[in-house]
Amino acid sequence: MKKVKLGVIGLGRLGMVHTRHLATLISDAEVKDVCALDQSQLNYAKDHFNVTTWVDYKEMIDSADIDAVVIVAPTGFHPEMVIYALNANKHVFCEKPVGLHLDDTVLLMEKTVTAHPHLTFQLGFMRRYDASYRHAKKIIEDGQIGDIVYIRAYGIDPSSGMESFTKFASDNDSGGIFVDMCIHDIDLIRWYTGMEPIQTWSMGNQIAAPELKVIGEYETGVATLKFANGMVATLIGGRHAAHGNQVEMEIMGSDGWLRIAQEPNKDFVTLFTHSGVVRPSMQSFSERFELAFIDELKDFITRVQYKQPGSITMADGIQALRIAEACKQSAESGSLIAI
Ligand code: NAD
Numbered sequence: 001m002k003k004v005k006l007g008v009i010g011l012g013r014l015g016m017v018h019t020r021h022l023a024t025l026i027s028d029a030e031v032k033d034v035c036a037l038d039q040s041q042l043n044y045a046k047d048h049f050n051v052t053t054w055v056d057y058k059e060m061i062d063s064a065d066i067d068a069v070v071i072v073a074p075t076g077f078h079p080e081m082v083i084y085a086l087n088a089n090k091h092v093f094c095e096k097p098v099g100l101h102l103d104d105t106v107l108l109m110e111k112t113v114t115a116h117p118h119l120t121f122q123l124g125f126m127r128r129y130d131a132s133y134r135h136a137k138k139i140i141e142d143g144q145i146g147d148i149v150y151i152r153a154y155g156i157d158p159s160s161g162m163e164s165f166t167k168f169a170s171d172n173d174s175g176g177i178f179v180d181m182c183i184h185d186i187d188l189i190r191w192y193t194g195m196e197p198i199q200t201w202s203m204g205n206q207i208a209a210p211e212l213k214v215i216g217e218y219e220t221g222v223a224t225l226k227f228a229n230g231m232v233a234t235l236i237g238g239r240h241a242a243h244g245n246q247v248e249m250e251i252m253g254s255d256g257w258l259r260i261a262q263e264p265n266k267d268f269v270t271l272f273t274h275s276g277v278v279r280p281s282m283q284s285f286s287e288r289f290e291l292a293f294i295d296e297l298k299d300f301i302t303r304v305q306y307k308q309p310g311s312i313t314m315a316d317g318i319q320a321l322r323i324a325e326a327c328k329q330s331a332e333s334g335s336l337i338a339i
Contacts, residue, residue: 004091007054008065018070023049028301029225037055052218057073074171094317098321110315122311125184128191144253144256145257145258149231155246177220189233200336200339201335220239266281
Protein backbone atom coordinates (compact mmCIF):
# COMPACT_ATOMS: atom_id res chain seq x y z
CA MET A 1 0.00 0.00 0.00
CA LYS A 2 1.35 3.45 -0.95
CA LYS A 3 2.23 5.89 1.83
CA VAL A 4 -0.13 8.86 2.23
CA LYS A 5 1.68 12.15 1.56
CA LEU A 6 0.58 14.90 3.93
CA GLY A 7 0.62 18.61 4.54
CA VAL A 8 -0.07 19.87 8.11
CA ILE A 9 -1.56 23.33 8.72
CA GLY A 10 -0.84 24.66 12.22
CA LEU A 11 2.19 23.82 14.39
CA GLY A 12 1.05 25.09 17.81
CA ARG A 13 0.11 23.23 21.01
CA LEU A 14 -1.43 20.33 19.10
CA GLY A 15 -0.15 20.73 15.52
CA MET A 16 3.44 19.93 16.49
CA VAL A 17 2.25 16.83 18.39
CA HIS A 18 0.30 15.59 15.34
CA THR A 19 3.28 16.35 13.08
CA ARG A 20 5.65 14.38 15.32
CA HIS A 21 3.28 11.41 15.47
CA LEU A 22 2.76 11.40 11.70
CA ALA A 23 6.46 11.87 10.91
CA THR A 24 7.92 9.44 13.42
CA LEU A 25 5.32 6.87 14.52
CA ILE A 26 2.91 6.24 11.66
CA SER A 27 4.76 4.30 9.00
CA ASP A 28 2.12 4.70 6.27
CA ALA A 29 2.20 8.51 6.60
CA GLU A 30 4.78 10.83 5.06
CA VAL A 31 4.68 14.46 6.21
CA LYS A 32 6.09 16.40 3.27
CA ASP A 33 4.89 19.96 3.98
CA VAL A 34 3.88 22.07 6.96
CA CYS A 35 2.31 25.51 7.22
CA ALA A 36 2.20 28.01 10.11
CA LEU A 37 2.48 31.73 10.72
CA ASP A 38 5.23 31.37 13.30
CA GLN A 39 8.75 31.18 11.82
CA SER A 40 10.30 29.49 14.87
CA GLN A 41 7.72 26.67 14.67
CA LEU A 42 8.43 26.28 10.94
CA ASN A 43 12.19 26.17 11.59
CA TYR A 44 11.73 23.53 14.30
CA ALA A 45 9.62 21.35 11.99
CA LYS A 46 12.10 21.74 9.13
CA ASP A 47 15.05 20.77 11.35
CA HIS A 48 13.34 17.81 13.04
CA PHE A 49 11.05 16.35 10.37
CA ASN A 50 12.73 17.24 7.08
CA VAL A 51 9.69 19.04 5.65
CA THR A 52 9.09 21.93 3.25
CA THR A 53 7.63 24.95 5.05
CA TRP A 54 4.92 27.40 4.00
CA VAL A 55 3.25 30.47 5.49
CA ASP A 56 0.29 30.59 3.08
CA TYR A 57 -1.86 27.45 3.32
CA LYS A 58 -3.42 28.01 -0.12
CA GLU A 59 0.04 28.08 -1.73
CA MET A 60 0.94 24.86 0.09
CA ILE A 61 -2.23 23.10 -1.06
CA ASP A 62 -1.84 24.37 -4.65
CA SER A 63 1.88 23.59 -5.00
CA ALA A 64 2.82 20.69 -2.75
CA ASP A 65 2.82 17.04 -3.84
CA ILE A 66 0.39 15.85 -1.13
CA ASP A 67 -2.66 13.56 -0.96
CA ALA A 68 -4.14 14.85 2.30
CA VAL A 69 -4.19 17.85 4.61
CA VAL A 70 -4.24 17.76 8.43
CA ILE A 71 -5.80 20.98 9.76
CA VAL A 72 -4.69 22.03 13.26
CA ALA A 73 -5.02 25.79 12.83
CA PRO A 74 -7.21 27.90 15.16
CA THR A 75 -10.88 26.92 15.01
CA GLY A 76 -12.09 30.04 13.15
CA PHE A 77 -10.02 28.96 10.11
CA HIS A 78 -11.33 25.38 9.92
CA PRO A 79 -14.24 26.04 7.51
CA GLU A 80 -12.27 27.99 4.88
CA MET A 81 -9.30 25.59 5.06
CA VAL A 82 -11.47 22.46 4.78
CA ILE A 83 -13.37 23.95 1.82
CA TYR A 84 -10.14 24.94 0.06
CA ALA A 85 -8.47 21.56 0.61
CA LEU A 86 -11.47 19.49 -0.54
CA ASN A 87 -11.94 21.66 -3.64
CA ALA A 88 -8.27 20.97 -4.41
CA ASN A 89 -9.06 17.24 -4.24
CA LYS A 90 -7.23 16.53 -0.96
CA HIS A 91 -8.39 14.20 1.81
CA VAL A 92 -8.89 16.11 5.06
CA PHE A 93 -8.40 15.46 8.75
CA CYS A 94 -9.70 18.49 10.69
CA GLU A 95 -9.37 19.18 14.40
CA LYS A 96 -12.48 19.82 16.50
CA PRO A 97 -14.63 21.94 16.51
CA VAL A 98 -15.81 22.36 12.90
CA GLY A 99 -15.98 26.12 13.45
CA LEU A 100 -16.75 28.83 15.98
CA HIS A 101 -20.43 29.31 15.04
CA LEU A 102 -23.04 27.41 13.12
CA ASP A 103 -22.97 30.06 10.38
CA ASP A 104 -23.07 30.12 6.58
CA THR A 105 -19.37 29.19 6.26
CA VAL A 106 -19.85 26.07 8.37
CA LEU A 107 -22.92 25.16 6.31
CA LEU A 108 -20.88 25.65 3.11
CA MET A 109 -18.21 23.43 4.66
CA GLU A 110 -20.86 20.75 5.22
CA LYS A 111 -22.05 21.05 1.59
CA THR A 112 -18.44 20.81 0.35
CA VAL A 113 -17.83 17.64 2.38
CA THR A 114 -21.03 16.13 0.94
CA ALA A 115 -20.00 17.14 -2.60
CA HIS A 116 -16.72 15.18 -2.31
CA PRO A 117 -17.77 11.67 -1.19
CA HIS A 118 -14.67 10.15 -2.85
CA LEU A 119 -12.43 12.04 -0.39
CA THR A 120 -11.94 10.97 3.23
CA PHE A 121 -13.03 13.65 5.72
CA GLN A 122 -12.51 12.98 9.43
CA LEU A 123 -12.94 15.12 12.54
CA GLY A 124 -10.59 15.09 15.54
CA PHE A 125 -12.78 13.99 18.43
CA MET A 126 -9.90 11.80 19.61
CA ARG A 127 -11.49 10.64 22.88
CA ARG A 128 -13.49 8.13 20.80
CA TYR A 129 -10.11 6.42 20.17
CA ASP A 130 -9.08 6.28 23.85
CA ALA A 131 -8.99 2.71 25.20
CA SER A 132 -10.94 3.54 28.39
CA TYR A 133 -13.74 5.39 26.61
CA ARG A 134 -13.98 2.51 24.12
CA HIS A 135 -14.12 -0.03 26.95
CA ALA A 136 -16.94 1.99 28.56
CA LYS A 137 -18.86 2.01 25.27
CA LYS A 138 -18.69 -1.79 25.11
CA ILE A 139 -19.95 -2.05 28.72
CA ILE A 140 -22.92 0.22 27.87
CA GLU A 141 -23.69 -1.64 24.63
CA ASP A 142 -23.55 -4.99 26.44
CA GLY A 143 -26.23 -3.68 28.81
CA GLN A 144 -24.03 -4.16 31.88
CA ILE A 145 -25.22 -0.95 33.59
CA GLY A 146 -28.79 -0.96 32.27
CA ASP A 147 -30.41 2.20 30.90
CA ILE A 148 -28.46 5.43 31.29
CA VAL A 149 -30.07 7.72 33.85
CA TYR A 150 -27.44 10.45 34.32
CA ILE A 151 -23.97 11.44 33.02
CA ARG A 152 -21.47 13.70 34.75
CA ALA A 153 -18.41 14.83 32.79
CA TYR A 154 -15.40 16.93 33.86
CA GLY A 155 -13.01 18.44 31.31
CA ILE A 156 -10.73 20.62 33.40
CA ASP A 157 -7.29 21.68 32.20
CA PRO A 158 -4.49 22.05 34.75
CA SER A 159 -3.82 25.55 36.08
CA SER A 160 -0.19 24.96 35.00
CA GLY A 161 -1.48 25.27 31.40
CA MET A 162 -3.17 28.64 31.98
CA GLU A 163 -0.40 30.67 30.35
CA SER A 164 -0.41 28.58 27.17
CA PHE A 165 -4.24 28.61 27.08
CA THR A 166 -4.37 32.40 27.55
CA LYS A 167 -1.95 32.82 24.64
CA PHE A 168 -4.06 30.45 22.48
CA ALA A 169 -7.30 32.28 23.34
CA SER A 170 -5.75 35.76 22.99
CA ASP A 171 -4.18 35.08 19.57
CA ASN A 172 -7.49 33.74 18.21
CA ASP A 173 -11.09 33.22 19.37
CA SER A 174 -11.20 29.78 21.06
CA GLY A 175 -15.01 29.64 20.90
CA GLY A 176 -15.25 29.72 24.72
CA ILE A 177 -15.39 26.96 27.30
CA PHE A 178 -18.46 25.17 25.86
CA VAL A 179 -17.40 25.22 22.18
CA ASP A 180 -13.70 24.61 22.82
CA MET A 181 -13.72 22.24 25.81
CA CYS A 182 -17.17 20.80 26.69
CA ILE A 183 -17.65 19.86 23.03
CA HIS A 184 -15.52 16.73 23.64
CA ASP A 185 -17.98 15.45 26.25
CA ILE A 186 -20.96 16.53 24.14
CA ASP A 187 -19.58 14.31 21.37
CA LEU A 188 -19.01 11.40 23.76
CA ILE A 189 -22.53 11.62 25.20
CA ARG A 190 -24.02 11.54 21.68
CA TRP A 191 -21.74 8.57 20.87
CA TYR A 192 -22.65 6.65 24.02
CA THR A 193 -26.38 7.28 24.04
CA GLY A 194 -27.26 7.78 20.36
CA MET A 195 -29.52 10.57 21.61
CA GLU A 196 -29.59 14.35 21.21
CA PRO A 197 -30.30 16.81 24.06
CA ILE A 198 -33.43 18.92 23.78
CA GLN A 199 -32.72 21.63 26.38
CA THR A 200 -29.84 23.23 28.23
CA TRP A 201 -29.36 25.52 31.19
CA SER A 202 -25.75 26.64 31.48
CA MET A 203 -23.63 29.04 33.52
CA GLY A 204 -20.03 30.16 33.85
CA ASN A 205 -17.63 32.19 35.96
CA GLN A 206 -14.03 33.43 36.12
CA ILE A 207 -13.46 33.11 39.88
CA ALA A 208 -10.26 31.08 39.47
CA ALA A 209 -8.86 33.26 36.66
CA PRO A 210 -10.35 36.78 36.61
CA GLU A 211 -7.84 37.71 33.87
CA LEU A 212 -9.92 35.65 31.41
CA LYS A 213 -12.68 38.30 31.61
CA VAL A 214 -10.49 40.56 29.44
CA ILE A 215 -10.57 38.05 26.57
CA GLY A 216 -14.26 37.20 27.08
CA GLU A 217 -13.71 33.63 28.30
CA TYR A 218 -15.35 31.78 31.16
CA GLU A 219 -12.76 29.87 33.16
CA THR A 220 -15.41 27.41 34.46
CA GLY A 221 -18.52 26.51 32.49
CA VAL A 222 -21.31 24.25 33.72
CA ALA A 223 -23.99 22.92 31.36
CA THR A 224 -27.02 20.84 32.26
CA LEU A 225 -28.51 18.97 29.32
CA LYS A 226 -31.91 17.29 29.22
CA PHE A 227 -32.73 14.50 26.75
CA ALA A 228 -36.11 13.53 25.31
CA ASN A 229 -36.39 10.38 27.46
CA GLY A 230 -35.65 12.40 30.62
CA MET A 231 -31.95 11.49 30.88
CA VAL A 232 -29.85 14.36 32.30
CA ALA A 233 -26.16 15.21 31.87
CA THR A 234 -23.97 17.74 33.65
CA LEU A 235 -20.82 18.93 31.90
CA ILE A 236 -18.15 20.90 33.75
CA GLY A 237 -15.42 22.51 31.67
CA GLY A 238 -12.60 24.52 33.19
CA ARG A 239 -8.96 25.55 33.25
CA HIS A 240 -8.26 25.59 36.99
CA ALA A 241 -7.34 22.08 38.18
CA ALA A 242 -4.43 22.57 40.61
CA HIS A 243 -3.42 18.89 40.51
CA GLY A 244 -3.40 18.12 36.77
CA ASN A 245 -5.51 17.29 33.73
CA GLN A 246 -8.93 16.23 35.11
CA VAL A 247 -10.85 14.61 32.27
CA GLU A 248 -13.38 12.32 33.93
CA MET A 249 -16.77 10.87 33.15
CA GLU A 250 -19.34 9.08 35.30
CA ILE A 251 -22.24 7.23 33.73
CA MET A 252 -25.08 6.14 36.03
CA GLY A 253 -27.31 3.38 34.75
CA SER A 254 -30.47 1.76 36.07
CA ASP A 255 -28.40 -1.34 36.90
CA GLY A 256 -24.91 -0.01 37.72
CA TRP A 257 -22.48 2.87 37.26
CA LEU A 258 -19.16 3.32 35.57
CA ARG A 259 -16.44 5.92 35.95
CA ILE A 260 -13.71 6.72 33.44
CA ALA A 261 -10.46 8.26 34.72
CA GLN A 262 -11.66 9.24 38.16
CA GLU A 263 -8.11 10.42 38.93
CA PRO A 264 -5.58 11.63 36.32
CA ASN A 265 -2.82 9.28 37.51
CA LYS A 266 0.43 9.69 35.59
CA ASP A 267 1.50 6.09 36.18
CA PHE A 268 1.19 3.27 38.73
CA VAL A 269 3.56 4.83 41.30
CA THR A 270 2.24 5.87 44.72
CA LEU A 271 4.65 7.69 47.03
CA PHE A 272 4.33 7.08 50.80
CA THR A 273 6.35 9.69 52.81
CA HIS A 274 6.14 12.09 55.79
CA SER A 275 3.94 14.26 53.52
CA GLY A 276 1.35 11.52 53.17
CA VAL A 277 0.31 9.34 50.23
CA VAL A 278 0.89 10.97 46.85
CA ARG A 279 0.08 9.93 43.27
CA PRO A 280 1.65 12.06 40.53
CA SER A 281 -0.87 13.31 37.95
CA MET A 282 -0.87 14.02 34.22
CA GLN A 283 -0.32 17.64 33.35
CA SER A 284 -1.62 18.04 29.80
CA PHE A 285 -4.18 16.83 27.27
CA SER A 286 -1.36 15.66 25.01
CA GLU A 287 -0.01 13.41 27.78
CA ARG A 288 -3.46 12.02 28.71
CA PHE A 289 -4.51 11.33 25.13
CA GLU A 290 -1.14 10.51 23.51
CA LEU A 291 -2.26 7.07 22.27
CA ALA A 292 -5.69 8.29 21.17
CA PHE A 293 -4.06 11.06 19.11
CA ILE A 294 -1.83 8.48 17.43
CA ASP A 295 -4.66 6.00 16.82
CA GLU A 296 -7.06 8.55 15.31
CA LEU A 297 -4.42 9.58 12.75
CA LYS A 298 -3.43 5.96 12.03
CA ASP A 299 -7.09 5.22 11.34
CA PHE A 300 -7.43 8.30 9.12
CA ILE A 301 -4.39 7.20 7.05
CA THR A 302 -5.81 3.67 6.65
CA ARG A 303 -9.18 5.08 5.59
CA VAL A 304 -7.48 7.25 2.95
CA GLN A 305 -5.54 4.21 1.69
CA TYR A 306 -8.69 2.07 1.48
CA LYS A 307 -10.87 4.92 0.11
CA GLN A 308 -13.21 4.83 3.11
CA PRO A 309 -15.13 7.72 4.71
CA GLY A 310 -13.85 9.12 8.01
CA SER A 311 -15.06 7.57 11.28
CA ILE A 312 -16.17 10.89 12.80
CA THR A 313 -18.24 12.87 10.35
CA MET A 314 -19.17 16.43 9.50
CA ALA A 315 -22.68 15.68 10.82
CA ASP A 316 -21.13 14.76 14.21
CA GLY A 317 -19.23 18.05 14.17
CA ILE A 318 -22.26 20.16 13.25
CA GLN A 319 -24.47 18.58 15.90
CA ALA A 320 -21.83 18.93 18.65
CA LEU A 321 -21.34 22.58 17.69
CA ARG A 322 -25.11 23.20 17.71
CA ILE A 323 -25.34 21.86 21.29
CA ALA A 324 -22.22 23.72 22.50
CA GLU A 325 -23.51 26.99 21.03
CA ALA A 326 -26.84 26.50 22.83
CA CYS A 327 -24.89 26.07 26.12
CA LYS A 328 -23.01 29.29 25.41
CA GLN A 329 -26.24 31.13 24.59
CA SER A 330 -27.83 29.86 27.80
CA ALA A 331 -24.86 31.00 29.93
CA GLU A 332 -24.85 34.42 28.29
CA SER A 333 -28.61 34.98 28.51
CA GLY A 334 -29.26 33.23 31.82
CA SER A 335 -32.17 31.33 30.24
CA LEU A 336 -33.20 27.78 29.55
CA ILE A 337 -32.51 27.19 25.83
CA ALA A 338 -34.28 24.70 23.57
CA ILE A 339 -31.88 22.88 21.25
P1 NAD B 1 -2.20 27.20 18.69
O1 NAD B 1 -2.64 28.61 18.79
O2 NAD B 1 -1.25 26.67 19.71
O3 NAD B 1 -1.52 26.98 17.25
C1 NAD B 1 -2.12 27.43 16.07
C2 NAD B 1 -1.17 27.16 14.90
O4 NAD B 1 -1.86 27.54 13.69
C3 NAD B 1 0.11 27.99 14.94
O5 NAD B 1 1.17 27.23 14.39
C4 NAD B 1 -0.20 29.16 14.02
O6 NAD B 1 0.96 29.76 13.43
C5 NAD B 1 -1.03 28.46 12.96
N1 NAD B 1 -1.92 29.37 12.23
C6 NAD B 1 -2.72 30.33 12.73
N2 NAD B 1 -3.41 30.95 11.73
C7 NAD B 1 -2.99 30.36 10.58
C8 NAD B 1 -3.29 30.57 9.20
N3 NAD B 1 -4.17 31.50 8.81
N4 NAD B 1 -2.67 29.81 8.28
C9 NAD B 1 -1.78 28.86 8.67
N5 NAD B 1 -1.45 28.62 9.95
C10 NAD B 1 -2.06 29.35 10.89
O7 NAD B 1 -3.50 26.29 18.61
P2 NAD B 1 -3.73 24.80 19.15
O8 NAD B 1 -3.94 24.81 20.61
O9 NAD B 1 -2.70 23.88 18.58
O10 NAD B 1 -5.19 24.49 18.52
C11 NAD B 1 -5.37 24.34 17.14
C12 NAD B 1 -6.68 23.62 16.90
O11 NAD B 1 -6.62 22.34 17.50
C13 NAD B 1 -7.91 24.31 17.49
O12 NAD B 1 -8.99 24.18 16.61
C14 NAD B 1 -8.19 23.54 18.77
O13 NAD B 1 -9.57 23.49 19.11
C15 NAD B 1 -7.71 22.15 18.39
N6 NAD B 1 -7.24 21.40 19.56
C16 NAD B 1 -7.79 20.19 19.80
C17 NAD B 1 -7.40 19.46 20.91
C18 NAD B 1 -7.99 18.11 21.16
O14 NAD B 1 -8.03 17.69 22.32
N7 NAD B 1 -8.45 17.41 20.14
C19 NAD B 1 -6.44 19.98 21.80
C20 NAD B 1 -5.89 21.23 21.50
C21 NAD B 1 -6.30 21.94 20.38
